[in-house]
Amino acid sequence: MSSFGFRGWVMPLLLLVCGGLVLYPLAFLIIESLNIGDPQSFPPEELGLANYLELFEEPRVITNTLLVASIATVLAVLFGFIQAWILTRTIIPGRDRLERLMELPYYMTPLIGALAWGVLLGPKTGLINQVWQSTGWTSDFFNIYTPWGIAWVMALFEGTVAFVMISASMKSMDPSLEESSRVLGAGKLRTALKITLPLVAPGVLSATIFVFSEMLGSFAAAFVLGIPGRFFVVTTAIWEATLSFPPDYGRAAAMGLSLFGAMVLTLGCARLIMRHGSYTTITGKAFRPRAMEVGAMRFPLMTIAWGYIIVAVILPLGALLLTSMERFATVIIPQMQFTLANYETALRMGSLAPAFANSLILGVSVATLGVPTIGVLAWIIYRSRVPGRGLMEFVIMIPAAVPRLVFGLGLLWAWINIPIPIYGTLWLLGIAYFTVFLPLGLRTIAGVVLQVDPSLEECARVCGASWGYQMRTVTLPLLRPGLVAAWLLIFIASVRELGVSIFLMGPNSKVIAPAIVNSWLSSSSELSAAMALMQTAMVFVAVAILFRVARRVTGAPA
């Protein structure tokens, strides 16, 4: 068979490379977490569980993490549920546009959110606090540098995630289930309590657990808003441990793996609950559930729906924009001094300008090299009948389950100990990005691969096309939208990357997100705001292209 040769060597090679990239850092992490000898030596001189036991001697970090995660989860699910209910079950003006805008908070990232809310609600200097004090109050309206503040910022971000999951469960409900209850004589309220609520409950529950699990591994907001007040959660404690002298990699690794374990456990629970709790009547079929006429209530409801978008996107971006254009951040009009100097500094300053260039180079090259590689992987996993493809999918999806920061730690330790001199260079960052974005790329491309009916390819073969000709004329053109989307998503993710970069960035290989954080912690909020906005602009341009591509694909009549 003609194509056997190609598949014969490409398959094992790809499996080896990708498996190695994913598993090698994890193996290092596990070994290091058991190292109780000199933390700097590798391989470890002594093995033991001391690093894990130490975690419980200082329960503060654990209780802090649980506190922040719980508050943020409750808030996020509340936001998500309200938005989902308004946008899927009631008729309000501009519903479709609002639904599309609901994606925006997700592209804001917790880092940008944390910076913006720092600008808005920092003690004394925060813009809202300034206004508050100018009206006669002596204390702050709210101090964002608290557990509540971290939870607030995370909740605004995760609210979108909860919205997507809950509205999916509301949409996938067959309206006839409610209609039959009404026909059988139950009133609106009885139907809502006895039929609607139980059917939506599994979706809400799984959203709760998923958000909680994400919260456990979240880093940026806790980092920006927690470090100044020396309030540590697990992720920031991991980062702190690697900075102590000597760096306590063993403890950091143990914390990281425990966190990974806790997240896998919660997600496992969620899956179990979903399997037992979900009702088979809820199918994958998309229904447009019957939306309620809400009469005069439609304006208050619309205000609530817009309120979330305003608080999660418009207010933070507005605050950053205002701050970035001022000499000193203020809302007291007579004191305002407008300037573009912050943008100039961001682009000129010796240590910052390269960070932008590096991030762009990394984004473009990781996406450009990643998409064809992942495309071939997706084709092998979802189209061929090669044995072991299930295992391959599993290995490639692993980075999705490991918190970014923990994976970054593993990568750091793994590549320090390899005799290839790429530590502190862009090469290492490139390899790291490729590894952690494997799941993102695979999921995106798999989405289109699975949509392409195999008979479209088979038909080309029967018509006499060789494997290569079929790939060129049928498969690749059909996959193109998915490949473009994957390219853009990987680019966006690269430009925003923080958790891995913060460990692997060297003095000559700075990238944007960590540079913004450093600038925030060490210098002015005005400069940081300018940098954050420039990063957001890069992301939003890519998002705009992405939406356009997506619209062209879904907009075409089938």
Next chain:
Amino acid sequence: MSTPPRIDVRDLVVRYGETAAVDGVSFAIAPGELVTLLGPSGCGKTTTLRSIAGLETPSDGSIKISGRTVYSRRERWNVPSEKRGVSMVFQSYAIWPHMTVFENVAYGLRVRKVPAAEIADNVARVLDMVQMRGFADRPSSKLSGGQQQRVAVARAIAFSPNVLLFDEPLSNLDAKLRAEMRVELRELQRRLDITSLYVTHDQEEALAISDRVIVMNGGKIEQIGSPEAIYNRPVSRFVADFVGSANMIAGQVRGPGPDGTLLFETEGGIKIEVIAPANGDTSGTVVALRSSYIHIGHVSGSHNAVNGTIHRRMFHGDFIQYVVDWPAGQLIVRRPPTELFEEGSSVTVSFAPLHCVLL
């Protein structure tokens, strides 16, 4: 057969793990013949077709197309799809949405590096044949189901393949269009005189368009024969049941009857005359009787006449279906809509021994 068969399948086995989807299937198709693989879903008919197309790798047996071995387990020989010179119409039509109608139809010709002018002529000719002239420049994503079907057929015949394979090509069309396309496909196949293998689960379709029908069940062939033979002389309960509407009358052969028939005593104790099986085996315990071959009222020449009562009448339009209570249980009887009987009325049902097939 004097001319060698166009398709020759021997002892074909296709296994998925432990289960055999196709379990020892052999048949041959003569040039110009249209043969149907008929059976319920999961009977192995599509797998057999896909094995011939080279889209499925069999586990055992051999396949020859035009005398050339394209698959042989013993010789470890497997010709890839694109080198088999077959063509196929897919159940989903598999019309490439990113190409125009012209590009879809021209694909097989372009692969074969046919000069552009010749391609244009050929595409125009086949589009004409399927009555899609004037659609050449349409984006194929803007076609209706029936139009996609026609384009799929045009594409399949454009490069003059030796063999045409149809994988349930009409199953996604609505009933009326399906009946029309059935006629057109048969016309086209006759006109081009192209050897065709056609897979369907629709027994009516199979009977209507085929030269011969192969009934499959559980990965094996139940019966091969002309549509009339399959309908009138089913060799097994499965075939009698799957093809057409038949009454299964339980009982036992009691001895020879008049004119070379056999005397069959049903469970209700009635004796009917049934035709003697060609193989002389009289151990069968079931008689299959087509519901269309039963008369209501006494018809001369029918040796079997029994009294019964009309239990239920259902008007279907093209025919009326009666459920008749008779001593051996209930009979399903189909009569033309002109033969109207009231429910509850006493009637005589009669049928010829020729139509009583002992199984």
